[in-house]
Amino acid sequence: MSVHTPHPDLPPPANIVGVIGWSRSNLFSTPLNTALSLFALYLIYLIVPPMINWIFLDATWVGDTREACASGTGACWVFVKVRINQFMYGFFPEAEYWRINLAFGLLVVLAIPLFIKRFKHKGRLAAFILIFYPIITFQLFSGGNFGLTHVETSKWGGLSLTLILAGVGIVASLPLGIVLALGRRSKMPIVKSVCVVFIEFWRGVPLITVLFMSSVMLPLFLPEGTNFDKLLRAMIGIALFQSAYMAEVIRGGLAAIPKGQYEAAEALGLSFWKSMGLIILPQALKLVIPGIVNTFIALFKDTTLVLIIGLFDLLAIIQQAFADPDWLGYSIEGYVFAASIFWIFCFSMSRYSMSLEKKLNTGHAR
Amino acid sequence: MADEQRAVSLPAKPALWRRPAVRSIFFQILLVVGIGYFGYTIFQNTLNNLEQRGISTGFGFLDQEAGFGILMTLVPFDETYTYGRTFLVGLLNTLLVAGLGIFFATLIGFMMGVARLSSNWIISRLATVYIEVFRNIPLLLQILFWYFAVLRPLPGPRQSLILNDTFYLSNRGLYMPSPVYEQGFWLVMLALGVAIVASIFIARWAHKRQEATGQQFHTVLTVIGLVIGLPLLAFLVMGMPLSWDFPVLQRFNMAGGMVIIPELAALLVALSIYTGAFIAEAVRSGILAVSHGQTEAAHALGLRPGSTLRLVIIPQALRVIIPQLTSQYLNLTKNSSLATAIGYPDLVAVFAGTTLNQTGQAVEVIAMTMAVYLAISLSISMFMNWYNKRIQLVER
Amino acid sequence: MSNTDNASSPSHASDDVTIQLRGVHKWYGQFHVLKDINLEVKRGERIVICGPSGSGKSTMIRCINRLEEHQQGQIIVDGTELTDDVKHIDQVRKEVGMVFQHFNLFPHLTVLENCCLAPIWVRKMPRKEAEGVAMRYLEKVKIPEQAKKYPGQLSGGQQQRVAIARSLCMNPNIMLFDEPTSALDPEMIKEVLDTMIELAESGMTMLCVTHEMGFAKTVANRVIFMDGGEIIEENEPHEFFNNPQSDRTQLFLSQILQH
Amino acid sequence: MSNTDNASSPSHASDDVTIQLRGVHKWYGQFHVLKDINLEVKRGERIVICGPSGSGKSTMIRCINRLEEHQQGQIIVDGTELTDDVKHIDQVRKEVGMVFQHFNLFPHLTVLENCCLAPIWVRKMPRKEAEGVAMRYLEKVKIPEQAKKYPGQLSGGQQQRVAIARSLCMNPNIMLFDEPTSALDPEMIKEVLDTMIELAESGMTMLCVTHEMGFAKTVANRVIFMDGGEIIEENEPHEFFNNPQSDRTQLFLSQILQH
Amino acid sequence: GATLDAVKKKGFVQCGVSIGLPGFSNADEKGNWSGLDVDVCRAVAAALFADANMVKYTPLTAKERFTALQSGEIDMLSRNTTWTLTRDSSLGLNFAGVNYYDGQGFMVTKKLGVKSALELDGASFCIQAGTTTELNLADYFRSNNMKYTPVTFDTSDETVKAFDAGRCDALTSDQSQLYALRIKLGNPDGATVLPEVISKEPLGPVTAQGDDEWYKIVRWSLFAMVNAEEMGITSGNVDAKMSSDDPNVRRLLGQEGIKGSGLGLADGWAANIIKQVGNYGESFERNVGQGSSLKIARGQNALWNKGGLQYAPPIR
Ligand SMILES: Nc1ncnc2c1ncn2[C@@H]1O[C@H](COP(=O)(O)OP(=O)(O)OP(=O)(O)O)[C@@H](O)[C@H]1O
Numbered sequence A: 001m002s003v004h005t006p007h008p009d010l011p012p013p014a015n016i017v018g019v020i021g022w023s024r025s026n027l028f029s030t031p032l033n034t035a036l037s038l039f040a041l042y043l044i045y046l047i048v049p050p051m052i053n054w055i056f057l058d059a060t061w062v063g064d065t066r067e068a069c070a071s072g073t074g075a076c077w078v079f080v081k082v083r084i085n086q087f088m089y090g091f092f093p094e095a096e097y098w099r100i101n102l103a104f105g106l107l108v109v110l111a112i113p114l115f116i117k118r119f120k121h122k123g124r125l126a127a128f129i130l131i132f133y134p135i136i137t138f139q140l141f142s143g144g145n146f147g148l149t150h151v152e153t154s155k156w157g158g159l160s161l162t163l164i165l166a167g168v169g170i171v172a173s174l175p176l177g178i179v180l181a182l183g184r185r186s187k188m189p190i191v192k193s194v195c196v197v198f199i200e201f202w203r204g205v206p207l208i209t210v211l212f213m214s215s216v217m218l219p220l221f222l223p224e225g226t227n228f229d230k231l232l233r234a235m236i237g238i239a240l241f242q243s244a245y246m247a248e249v250i251r252g253g254l255a256a257i258p259k260g261q262y263e264a265a266e267a268l269g270l271s272f273w274k275s276m277g278l279i280i281l282p283q284a285l286k287l288v289i290p291g292i293v294n295t296f297i298a299l300f301k302d303t304t305l306v307l308i309i310g311l312f313d314l315l316a317i318i319q320q321a322f323a324d325p326d327w328l329g330y331s332i333e334g335y336v337f338a339a340s341i342f343w344i345f346c347f348s349m350s351r352y353s354m355s356l357e358k359k360l361n362t363g364h365a366r
Numbered sequence B: 001m002a003d004e005q006r007a008v009s010l011p012a013k014p015a016l017w018r019r020p021a022v023r024s025i026f027f028q029i030l031l032v033v034g035i036g037y038f039g040y041t042i043f044q045n046t047l048n049n050l051e052q053r054g055i056s057t058g059f060g061f062l063d064q065e066a067g068f069g070i071l072m073t074l075v076p077f078d079e080t081y082t083y084g085r086t087f088l089v090g091l092l093n094t095l096l097v098a099g100l101g102i103f104f105a106t107l108i109g110f111m112m113g114v115a116r117l118s119s120n121w122i123i124s125r126l127a128t129v130y131i132e133v134f135r136n137i138p139l140l141l142q143i144l145f146w147y148f149a150v151l152r153p154l155p156g157p158r159q160s161l162i163l164n165d166t167f168y169l170s171n172r173g174l175y176m177p178s179p180v181y182e183q184g185f186w187l188v189m190l191a192l193g194v195a196i197v198a199s200i201f202i203a204r205w206a207h208k209r210q211e212a213t214g215q216q217f218h219t220v221l222t223v224i225g226l227v228i229g230l231p232l233l234a235f236l237v238m239g240m241p242l243s244w245d246f247p248v249l250q251r252f253n254m255a256g257g258m259v260i261i262p263e264l265a266a267l268l269v270a271l272s273i274y275t276g277a278f279i280a281e282a283v284r285s286g287i288l289a290v291s292h293g294q295t296e297a298a299h300a301l302g303l304r305p306g307s308t309l310r311l312v313i314i315p316q317a318l319r320v321i322i323p324q325l326t327s328q329y330l331n332l333t334k335n336s337s338l339a340t341a342i343g344y345p346d347l348v349a350v351f352a353g354t355t356l357n358q359t360g361q362a363v364e365v366i367a368m369t370m371a372v373y374l375a376i377s378l379s380i381s382m383f384m385n386w387y388n389k390r391i392q393l394v395e396r
Numbered sequence C, D: 001m002s003n004t005d006n007a008s009s010p011s012h013a014s015d016d017v018t019i020q021l022r023g024v025h026k027w028y029g030q031f032h033v034l035k036d037i038n039l040e041v042k043r044g045e046r047i048v049i050c051g052p053s054g055s056g057k058s059t060m061i062r063c064i065n066r067l068e069e070h071q072q073g074q075i076i077v078d079g080t081e082l083t084d085d086v087k088h089i090d091q092v093r094k095e096v097g098m099v100f101q102h103f104n105l106f107p108h109l110t111v112l113e114n115c116c117l118a119p120i121w122v123r124k125m126p127r128k129e130a131e132g133v134a135m136r137y138l139e140k141v142k143i144p145e146q147a148k149k150y151p152g153q154l155s156g157g158q159q160q161r162v163a164i165a166r167s168l169c170m171n172p173n174i175m176l177f178d179e180p181t182s183a184l185d186p187e188m189i190k191e192v193l194d195t196m197i198e199l200a201e202s203g204m205t206m207l208c209v210t211h212e213m214g215f216a217k218t219v220a221n222r223v224i225f226m227d228g229g230e231i232i233e234e235n236e237p238h239e240f241f242n243n244p245q246s247d248r249t250q251l252f253l254s255q256i257l258q259h
Numbered sequence E: 001g002a003t004l005d006a007v008k009k010k011g012f013v014q015c016g017v018s019i020g021l022p023g024f025s026n027a028d029e030k031g032n033w034s035g036l037d038v039d040v041c042r043a044v045a046a047a048l049f050a051d052a053n054m055v056k057y058t059p060l061t062a063k064e065r066f067t068a069l070q071s072g073e074i075d076m077l078s079r080n081t082t083w084t085l086t087r088d089s090s091l092g093l094n095f096a097g098v099n100y101y102d103g104q105g106f107m108v109t110k111k112l113g114v115k116s117a118l119e120l121d122g123a124s125f126c127i128q129a130g131t132t133t134e135l136n137l138a139d140y141f142r143s144n145n146m147k148y149t150p151v152t153f154d155t156s157d158e159t160v161k162a163f164d165a166g167r168c169d170a171l172t173s174d175q176s177q178l179y180a181l182r183i184k185l186g187n188p189d190g191a192t193v194l195p196e197v198i199s200k201e202p203l204g205p206v207t208a209q210g211d212d213e214w215y216k217i218v219r220w221s222l223f224a225m226v227n228a229e230e231m232g233i234t235s236g237n238v239d240a241k242m243s244s245d246d247p248n249v250r251r252l253l254g255q256e257g258i259k260g261s262g263l264g265l266a267d268g269w270a271a272n273i274i275k276q277v278g279n280y281g282e283s284f285e286r287n288v289g290q291g292s293s294l295k296i297a298r299g300q301n302a303l304w305n306k307g308g309l310q311y312a313p314p315i316r
């Protein structure tokens, strides 16, 4: 009997590791690949350096007036700098900016525990954020109570309005979406068809026609003399529109809950609503958080459409600034600024939802 | 003992409200009544309000003369046509941009989706950057950007970039010759028709022969030859019954020819690039959903990578891709309504915009517009579902 | 814990028959699953139901707590006839516990919460008391130390025992088991069977669909053999295994015993 | 259907050695998976490869039809050396059939279409003829009646037999098997092994990674034991099992035989 | 009427204005609105609530304005809106008067070398959607047998931007707007306004049909401003004029005569307008005339007795 001595591990040949090996297998593995790589590199060479020059190297950053930018060949960020408050807060009175800051600061503080693994009362905190936080925020924005001066909704604007619209849209569409999703899975034919028609209707029409209806036509449908805030109406329009999408997301979650869960709840004697509230929905909603985040991203981008009905969200307020005779001709800077703000928000949220999805897909032991 | 049991346990028929079936019917009746009442109230309110404000109702306005011009029309139109015609013009423009958008977005999406999975590091990275950048920026912003980005650098019409004296590119659009059919052109059309029919037969025959003998036939080349050659022959025989209407530079603009206006171009670019990014993700996830074992098995059988993709991977990936593709097509169609922001005369801009404003018939116009979008959406999803079913059938 | 001194037992506790099926028929669409089923179960009886796959065993016991509806005949549980009446259904479900093949624990709740849920929300018990009851039954199934864990963190056998405890927390008079061990690895089957045997010894009325013939021999008062939606044979275990009356039963037994 | 009268066998059919590995090394990144592998397989030989998990068995046979690339040494299959050259790779893949652990049937095609795909698209056979060939092999693996079904409708054992038939349709001279039975239930293992034994008897050159020692004893000419990326021992089955040379082999055998 | 009741109940006037047209209605960085059209809204608020600031503004695009008014989304529209038969009769609107007499004109770049609109055959025009401009342009070219290409945008802002980018040869709009829009060009001096005026554009405030009392308040608020100019009453001297002996002045300021009762307003309604908003002339000069960057001459908008068209019925 021979005792086996293992062959020593040898280092791999030089041409398959390191930079050479990497580029050989990742860039130049076949003639076609080589051609593609060279073409791509050329493309990058064409686009990236001029872009970096314009955005950073040749850009003007300091100054307060148009004259500061006269000499620069790059972007004029002074324009954005001068207007930044308006871009963030709209026409909100300057003395009251702290209220907006407080509202969003509060959200961040409240949301942090949700990301802490060991935190126990996530569900309760989430419920608080969904139910009470909007009320607090509304108080802070609108004022009129607690010694806060009243600020009309027409003065809300900028990024804060964009966030408010998207936030309200998603929070308000959640309950309606749940009801619709349950309705669509209902065995009652009429309930089911009503829900299907409702969902398909909202999913089939463009948001701008919905916004147009809610912003200028709604009073036509209401009894004489009833009227309410334009922003509120836009929000209702958005929420209805969004609820259809939300319903489909939630339906996916409900479908993913095994039938056994329904049966077990039933066998224990829980009524329909109790088994929904205690057993099915908590599981289904958790499953669809990534889907909800994705809906939120879509909504966040779609809020730009409110500029068509004369609300000043981030994009609208930047566009409005282009008309300032003192700053004519800096629209590219404005668009780039708007694009980067939107991009940062959407990209980080989509990354978050992707990581969540991964987490839910793998260790679902909780 | 059993009888005792019966006596004890047999209850009278349960009260109506305790029977689920009854409850459910009752609840549904309630729902119908509620919705009916709601609808009725809205309807009444609207009628009341309209009457009180002296606004006429009905669709009579569709027959009135419109009296305004439209930038781009696919059917004959001038200001003497009716409002009903503006509806058609807007609808066709919407369908045009949606159709082309779907085509290009699918093309870009599939290319980028495959590129993202490429073994070439740079290509896959570029595709990733493309997807992440364009997916996460609002479409409206992109449309505005492309519009002004396209307009800015282009020269005025008199400084047009001219190619071959036939194509003129300026900030008024891309002008090119349009065909003028003269007498005898019918034969060319006939030849084209014959060629197409023949091609179909040849394709069938080639397929059959390949099944039978294994010989492959260059169907594509033959068909191309046929479809080009036959009409060309007819064209020459009839003494070239076609002339071109070349665009000519006039005092201000180009006149004659065909034009792709910058509004259409910008909208199309924005829609295709934006939606393409989403489709690319769908394609990628679809391809990834097909297990690697399938590729290996195909390779082990000696199939080349191209055939593997075509015969094994894509047919399976489509099952995952199609539903997502459907919703992207729907989104694209609805998003084409953002045309109104840059003045492309689509349905929303022309009909729900100018026509609504000139006639004041908001309820009728908006109802018609929504109905049209709803119909388009439903047709797209019906078609896609039908297609999805068909390929599902192949699978199971 | 015999059920006769059970607080929630109905007034006619003296009556011996607790489950009664009379001429029960059921269809799934056109498909006739249950054909003229007649069955009487006495209080404290332990019945094992077996038969080939698709013979309607699950369907029958699911009819008993109205997870499925029957279309013809009568099902009377603890003096309550199962009809459309929501009251009756609620009443029966309170009396009947059920354990499934796939446990069907609620993965988002801890073991303890799983057990307390129904007592709190259906029996309206205060949480403290419900937790006390739950812990008692968790001890009975021998996993009190797992109370704070989530189902996903337990083995299959442990999960099934939690499922049993969860049903017991509602103080049912009758327990239904639908192949409680068939999704388990061999090592775990034993722990679950032990729990069930213990339960049987405490005098609980049990209906159990299972192919564990050892279990049937040990605890059953009666074995019922179903095929094609009918009850083909019904006998005490010893007779059933050693002297099957029907050729179908014989065939079936030969198959499962050789395996 | 012995392979010597095979139409597609190469011109140097007189040569006895059909697969030759000479000093083959392979790395995954920094990880040295195959270390100086030397192996010669003669035409008609049936070789079983075994060894602990991760020892490089799969990697080795996957190198033989170039599903993996080796970095050093030579692999010559049927007179063709495996290099970057696409022509050579195609050539080798036509000669070598492979059967995977997870079958890897194409779920969107019927069994028959699965079998015809490669003959039609790679060998450019007319469909009619390809179907004839396919049916012949489906008969050989004893499932001609399943030809019109989809893979998803078959049991695991049937699927694996389809996979074998699919490979055979390309008329390969050599068959590679990578643990063809390890994803199957015990009843099904037998049907697949029977098919493989029949194939072996018809004189096919076979390389088979498997832990079915019964199979190895019945059909193998040689058993190869791998560990840590090396071939540690190579012997005829009787010797291998009864008189292992290396301590590693002994350890391994003691583990799998006791199981 | 219902609208008036609703306005009184709310305590403010919801006024539809243009999204931003310098001189007529535009908001500053703080969101405060000013302009000739805005002043009409303010006058109505002053008449009704004795406080010109009790107005809320709804910025509207041309396309939205009538729908907003019809639906009751706004109480009155003061947004350079042309008075036409169709609008007055079939859209359910009531025009309360004319606060600016305008006419449609053309703006072209000087480089083009065009001196008259009649040379514009084949040109393309940037226009705003949903305006009479769209219709007039079509008529003008049809009657002169010329061809044109319309490029239609939602807002005046986009229209200017597109014109600036060279999308069209000419921009057409009401003359007053042309001047206002020209300032927004990258190079205002490079563009010129052609002399032709191709239409009559009487612009004025509008209310929805169905509430005559409300309509009359709007209409007489405007008349009060014109009358005040005619009588020489300004925001500066209104208090002094209270003691004037001129019966016309006394009637206007609510010292004698029917006072406010005819309209259901407080007696000093007109005085409040003049005090807080000023007379028509003041408003004109401040917003579009010499006091502004537009520097539009009075022209047709001078009082009737000064060679213009502004004429208000007498207060008596
Ligand atoms: N929801 C349903 N709709 C239609 N048919 C059903 C349904 N549920 C069960 N069946 C059919 O009813 C028959 C009896 O099913 P059941 O589940 O009661 O059998 P079983 O005896 O429990 O079998 P197993 O041992 O496989 O669990 C089967 O043929 C099954 O296919």
Ligand SMILES: Nc1ncnc2c1ncn2[C@@H]1O[C@H](COP(=O)(O)OP(=O)(O)OP(=O)(O)O)[C@@H](O)[C@H]1O
Pocket (backbone or CB within 6 Å): D028, D031, D033, D051, D052, D053, D054, D055, D056, D057, D058, D059, D060
């Ligand atoms: N694509 C890969 N990248 C990196 N390492 C790999 C890759 N594929 C396999 N390996 C590693 O190479 C080693 C040999 O793998 P191989 O699959 O050949 O083992 P095996 O002998 O077939 O084992 P098993 O019996 O588990 O199938 C393992 O350690 C494995 O982790």
Ligand SMILES: [Mg+2]
Pocket (backbone or CB within 6 Å): C057, C058, C059, C178, C179
């Ligand atoms: Mg069952």
Ligand SMILES: [Mg+2]
Pocket (backbone or CB within 6 Å): D057, D058, D059, D178, D179
């Ligand atoms: Mg392996």
